[in-house]
Amino acid sequence: MSSASTITPIDQATPVPGRAPDRYFKHQLIAPAIFLLLLIGLFPLIYSLIVSFQRITMLEEDYSFAGLANYAQLFRDTRLWQSLLHTAIITAIALPIELVAGLLMAQLFLERLPGRQIFVSLLVLPTVISPIVAGATWRLLFDNRYGPINQILGWIAGEPVAALWTVNPNLVYPAIILCEIWQWTPFMFLILLAALSNVDRSLTEAAEIDGAGYWRIFGRIVLPAIWPVMAIAILIRSLDLVRIFDIIWALTAGGPGTMTETISIYTYTQGFNQFETSYTAAMAFLVIALLTVIVTWAIRRMGLAK
Amino acid sequence: MIGSGKILRRRGVVLGLRYVAAILLTIFFVFPVYWLFTISFKTPDEIFAFPPAWYPKSIQFNNYAVLFKDGDAETVWNSLVLSAASTVIAMFFGTMAAYSLVRFKTGGENLAVWIISQRMMPPIAIVFPVFLLYVYFGWVDTYHGLIILYTAFSLPYVIWMMRGYLEDIPLELEESALVDGCTRWQVLWKVVFPMARTGLFATAVFTFIFAWNDFLFAFVLTRTEVVTYTVQVTHYFGGQSNFWAKIAAMSVLGTVPVFITVAMLQRYLVRGISMGAVKG
Amino acid sequence: MADLRITGLHKRYGGVHAVRGIDLEIPAGEFTVLVGPSGCGKSTLLRTIAGLEETDAGTIQIAGQTVNHVRPRDRDIAMVFQNYALYPYMNVYENIAFGLRARKTAADEIDKRVKRAADMLGIGQLLDRLPRQLSGGQRQRVAIGRAIVRNARLFLFDEPLSNLDAQLRDEMRGEIKRLHREIGKTMIYVTHDQIEAMTLADRIVLLKDGMIEQVGTPLDLFERPATRFVAGFLGSPQMNFIPGELAGGVAQLAVRLGDGKALPLPEARRGALTAAVGRPLVLGIRPEHISRAVAAAPRAGQVRIPVAVDLIQPTGSRTYISVPLGGIAATAEVEPHDVNRVGESIEIDIDMNKAILIDPETDKVI
Numbered sequence: 001m002s003s004a005s006t007i008t009p010i011d012q013a014t015p016v017p018g019r020a021p022d023r024y025f026k027h028q029l030i031a032p033a034i035f036l037l038l039l040i041g042l043f044p045l046i047y048s049l050i051v052s053f054q055r056i057t058m059l060e061e062d063y064s065f066a067g068l069a070n071y072a073q074l075f076r077d078t079r080l081w082q083s084l085l086h087t088a089i090i091t092a093i094a095l096p097i098e099l100v101a102g103l104l105m106a107q108l109f110l111e112r113l114p115g116r117q118i119f120v121s122l123l124v125l126p127t128v129i130s131p132i133v134a135g136a137t138w139r140l141l142f143d144n145r146y147g148p149i150n151q152i153l154g155w156i157a158g159e160p161v162a163a164l165w166t167v168n169p170n171l172v173y174p175a176i177i178l179c180e181i182w183q184w185t186p187f188m189f190l191i192l193l194a195a196l197s198n199v200d201r202s203l204t205e206a207a208e209i210d211g212a213g214y215w216r217i218f219g220r221i222v223l224p225a226i227w228p229v230m231a232i233a234i235l236i237r238s239l240d241l242v243r244i245f246d247i248i249w250a251l252t253a254g255g256p257g258t259m260t261e262t263i264s265i266y267t268y269t270q271g272f273n274q275f276e277t278s279y280t281a282a283m284a285f286l287v288i289a290l291l292t293v294i295v296t297w298a299i300r301r302m303g304l305a306k
Numbered sequence: 307m308i309g310s311g312k313i314l315r316r317r318g319v320v321l322g323l324r325y326v327a328a329i330l331l332t333i334f335f336v337f338p339v340y341w342l343f344t345i346s347f348k349t350p351d352e353i354f355a356f357p358p359a360w361y362p363k364s365i366q367f368n369n370y371a372v373l374f375k376d377g378d379a380e381t382v383w384n385s386l387v388l389s390a391a392s393t394v395i396a397m398f399f400g401t402m403a404a405y406s407l408v409r410f411k412t413g414g415e416n417l418a419v420w421i422i423s424q425r426m427m428p429p430i431a432i433v434f435p436v437f438l439l440y441v442y443f444g445w446v447d448t449y450h451g452l453i454i455l456y457t458a459f460s461l462p463y464v465i466w467m468m469r470g471y472l473e474d475i476p477l478e479l480e481e482s483a484l485v486d487g488c489t490r491w492q493v494l495w496k497v498v499f500p501m502a503r504t505g506l507f508a509t510a511v512f513t514f515i516f517a518w519n520d521f522l523f524a525f526v527l528t529r530t531e532v533v534t535y536t537v538q539v540t541h542y543f544g545g546q547s548n549f550w551a552k553i554a555a556m557s558v559l560g561t562v563p564v565f566i567t568v569a570m571l572q573r574y575l576v577r578g579i580s581m582g583a584v585k586g
Numbered sequence: 587m588a589d590l591r592i593t594g595l596h597k598r599y600g601g602v603h604a605v606r607g608i609d610l611e612i613p614a615g616e617f618t619v620l621v622g623p624s625g626c627g628k629s630t631l632l633r634t635i636a637g638l639e640e641t642d643a644g645t646i647q648i649a650g651q652t653v654n655h656v657r658p659r660d661r662d663i664a665m666v667f668q669n670y671a672l673y674p675y676m677n678v679y680e681n682i683a684f685g686l687r688a689r690k691t692a693a694d695e696i697d698k699r700v701k702r703a704a705d706m707l708g709i710g711q712l713l714d715r716l717p718r719q720l721s722g723g724q725r726q727r728v729a730i731g732r733a734i735v736r737n738a739r740l741f742l743f744d745e746p747l748s749n750l751d752a753q754l755r756d757e758m759r760g761e762i763k764r765l766h767r768e769i770g771k772t773m774i775y776v777t778h779d780q781i782e783a784m785t786l787a788d789r790i791v792l793l794k795d796g797m798i799e800q801v802g803t804p805l806d807l808f809e810r811p812a813t814r815f816v817a818g819f820l821g822s823p824q825m826n827f828i829p830g831e832l833a834g835g836v837a838q839l840a841v842r843l844g845d846g847k848a849l850p851l852p853e854a855r856r857g858a859l860t861a862a863v864g865r866p867l868v869l870g871i872r873p874e875h876i877s878r879a880v881a882a883a884p885r886a887g888q889v890r891i892p893v894a895v896d897l898i899q900p901t902g903s904r905t906y907i908s909v910p911l912g913g914i915a916a917t918a919e920v921e922p923h924d925v926n927r928v929g930e931s932i933e934i935d936i937d938m939n940k941a942i943l944i945d946p947e948t949d950k951v952i
Contacts, residue, residue, distance in 0.1 A: 025490045026406045026409070026412045027406075027412065029402040029403060029405055029406035029412075030403040030406040030407070030412050030413070032399040032402070032403075033400055033403035033461050033465065034403070036454070036457055036458040036461060037421065037424055037458055037461055039454070039458060040432070040454070040455060040458035041424050041427075041458065043439065044435030044436045044438065044439045045435055047435060047438055047442075048435030051438060105331060108324060108331075109328070111324075113324060113325075113328070117572070120572075121569060121572060122332050122335070122336050123335050124568065125336060125339050125565065126335050126338070126339070127579065128519075128565070129339070129519070129557075129561050129564065130536050130560065131519065132519075132536045132539060132540065133342075133519075133539065133557040133560065133561055134338075136342075136539055136540075136543075136553050136557055137338045137339070137341065137342045138338060139543075139553075140345060140554070141338055141341060145356055146354055146358050147358065148341060148360070151357050154357075182334075182335065182338065186335060187579060190575065190579065191576060191579070191580045194580070200669075200671070202667045202668075202669055202671035203671050205665075205667070205671065206665065206673075206732075207673070207688075208638075208657070208659055209636060209637075209638075209659065209663060209665045210659070210664075210732065210736070211659040211685050211688040211736070212659065212685070212688040213659070216688055220673070220676075220684075224674075224675040233580060236580075239426050239428075243428040243429060243430065245430060245521075245522050246521045246522065250540070250543075263430075264428065264430040264522075267434065268526075271434050272526065280434055281434065281435065281438070284430070284431040284432075284434045284435055285431075285435075287430075288427060288431045288432070291427060291428060292423060295423045295426040295427075296423055299419050299422055299423060300419065
């Protein structure tokens with residue numbers, strides 16, 4: 001931490017001559033932000049909690065107290081568990097691929113390479129476009145007849161390939177995962193490249209002189225050094241993967257059927273297609289509660305707030 | 307004990323291999339964007355040619371013209387208004403809050419943790435309760451409704467990033483200003499904000515991009531009055547024949563501004579997207 | 587233990603020609619110090635010997651084996667870095683054992699060697715600490731421990747003491763010298779500090795602008811410098827350089843200074859100079875060879891002249907005074923209580939036996 005934060009806060013230390021210290025200055029500063037955060041973060045949550053105890057559905061607006069009926073139903077809802085499974089599958093496959101690919105790419109660009117700047121600026125493009133646009137783009141790419149992917153596959157196979165990427169149950173997951181890693185591997189790549197560049201050169205030199213081979217140096221010197229940054233990147237990415245919505249919406253909208261329905265899509269469907277208001281409220285509340293616990297634990301564990 | 311005298315690989319060969327790998331990777335990551343752009347320039351015959359044409363015979367802007375004629379291009383303007391307004395407000399309140407956290411440790415660790423955890427909340431879980439609330443207030447499909455939401459959602463990011471930038475400002479500058487006779491607010495305006503201006507700028511850009519690229523919030527909280535370009539793109543999805551030209555053109559319209567901005571801000575890119583984890 | 591032979595070494599960084607044609611032979615077991623001002627190429631030279639940098643031209647041979655294209659890990663060398671380069675996530679034991687583990691040494695052998703090295707350096711009780719828990723001096727010892735435990739044939743030191751405070755530096759200097767005596771390996775030591783060079787080296791290699799200025803034992807370089815640079819680099823306070831010209835005739839040669847004073851040269855020096863009367867010279871004389879006149883008459887080879895004292899700087903054991911001589915402010919060394927007042931007029935004895943004459947055009951010592 002910078003030395004600034006260990007100095008006694010000004011208003012408690014030395015009163016400015018001629019002026020009454022602004023006791024409430026620090027509160028005034030942060031009040032608007034807190035207000036907005038509460039407005040969007042807390043109040044809707046409470047409101048939704050209330051709703052989740054009621055019985056508002058598509059058919060009727062019944063405000064009577066339903067106790068934990070909605071929550072109980074959550075546990076019985078197989079479609080919910082399936083959506084969690086779908087989410088887990090996507091996360092478990094995409095995250096390691098992004099991590100390893102990002103690491104390999106970072107290693108590739110680590111040493112001096114003339115024109116590196118140009119490569120890096122180009123490689124960044126997928127990450128800065130809107131995920132919905134990314135999904136739309138790949139939808140075009142995956143098109144059966146007019147998309148270049150089937151065209152290329154056709155060249156390799158020697159005959160026209162008719163692969164329905166967004167409909168074929170065997171192909172939808174690869175399609176989604178491919179689009180996802182296309183968009184987000186550069187994110188990992190950038191962060192890991194910066195982290196690797198910051199590793200103290202003399203450590204790897206000393207290890208080399210000591211006789212360590214490439215893998216030993218990487219595993220025992222480099223990896224521990226970049227771990228803090230890598231951990232944050234993994235945290236950000238895994239949370240984003242759990243929340244994945246746009247890409248799937250653009251490619252399959254959860255289909256075929258509910259095959260690629262993740263928790264976000266299921267929640268959306270329940271709330272805005274089925275208008276199962278109370279049920280969705282319960283679902284949303286549960287998800288938030290769960291994630292709050294996990295995230296708070298992770299943040300404290302990594303000492304991020306300091 | 308002495309090695310067998312392994313010869314260091316000739317630099318040229320390794321470098322060559324690296325270039326090949328770099329080019330292949332670049333092709334993989336850039337091609338889809340290229341494809342999107344070319345579709346936006348193609349005529350319908352070219353788009354629906356089989357086998358697909360790899361580049362348009364000529365660059366024609368017809369698809370874009372259609373968007374402007376139909377008024378669809380207005381959605382880009384909507385996105386701009388929403389993103390800009392929410393960014394300005396979030397930067398303003400967020401930086402003030404960050405300053406409070408950094409200089410005065412307001413609320414201690416707990417407050418800081420709570421604020422950051424807000425960033426990590428899943429949008430869908432947040433947006434549903436917010437939607438209910440908005441229905442109650444009649445804020446659905448309004449500009450201010452979405453602006454408030456974007457602002458609130460951006461605040462944790464702004465606070466988090468500005469914390470890092472503000473910590474780098476030497477305390478002595480502020481103390482010197484206080485001694486010179488400034489009030490707290492003046493110190494904030496005359497000393498802190500100017501010193502942090504590069505950080506302010508970089509954070510503002512990334513906040514803007516997050517709002518600009520958003521789909522879910524806009525999708526849920528708007529109907530017909532306030533449509534962003536991201537939502538508009540999905541309007542072109544059909545059952546069998548998507549309006550490819552429109553999808554592509556609309557997407558490009560929404561994407562080019564981001565490309566330009568990011569190209570100008572290369573330096574801050576890493577710090578911006580890693581939430582300050584790395585001072586790239 | 588191995589000897590080192592470098593021929594025709596060149597190294598460029600982009601536009602900078604850091605090492606320009608170095609030829610050097612270092613016998614096995616010697617402690618050689620590469621010293622020079624910053625930018626002279628000493629670190630670059632060391633790093634090419636280590637294999638951390640590639641050479642543009644020339645050869646490096648360790649024990650007769652050409653190692654230009656051999657990776658650092660196969661050159662069987664050990665290196666101590668300026669910032670210690672300790673692995674922050676391993677404790678002291680692991681840091682020292684790292685190289686041995688990499689070469690798959692048996693665990694009990696590792697244990698034996700690590701403990702022996704740690705005891706030798708007095709850090710035996712710190713083995714389970716992490717680097718960040720150690721002081722600067724302790725970290726330095728760990729870095730040295732890591733180097734000696736591998737029994738390499740060549741030891742390289744890259745300004746290891748620069749990051750320590752003065753007192754610690756003195757202490758560590760002694761330790762390093764003692765270390766060399768104990769393990770006797772060939773050691774190459776880089777520093778910019780001439781005191782370290784003088785006290786540690788068996789031989790000094792003085793570098794300037796990527797080239798060797800002079801090689802020799804410390805006293806060699808000190809008493810018989812080859813160039814003005816060498817003369818001015820070693821010795822603190824610095825040698826006085828006074829411009830003048832050669833005067834006199836067959837019977838007696840003298841150096842005539844800018845202010846007209848003539849300082850006769852002793853017999854022994856006259857030899858090669860006779861032909862060049864009138865040529866410009868620079869007289870080099872160290873402060874310790876200018877003293878306050880005490881005896882009734884100057885000794886043989888000494889010249890006595892009156893001067894006024896300009897500045898007095900006592901250091902405790904010696905006092906340095908600044909006197910105008912030949913147009914410059916020369917420094918003379920006197921006993922602590924010899925001179926008390928600024929402006930005092932005294933007489934000084936200049937020992938011309940110890941003076942050197944420099945050709946101002948080539949900067950070489952005549």
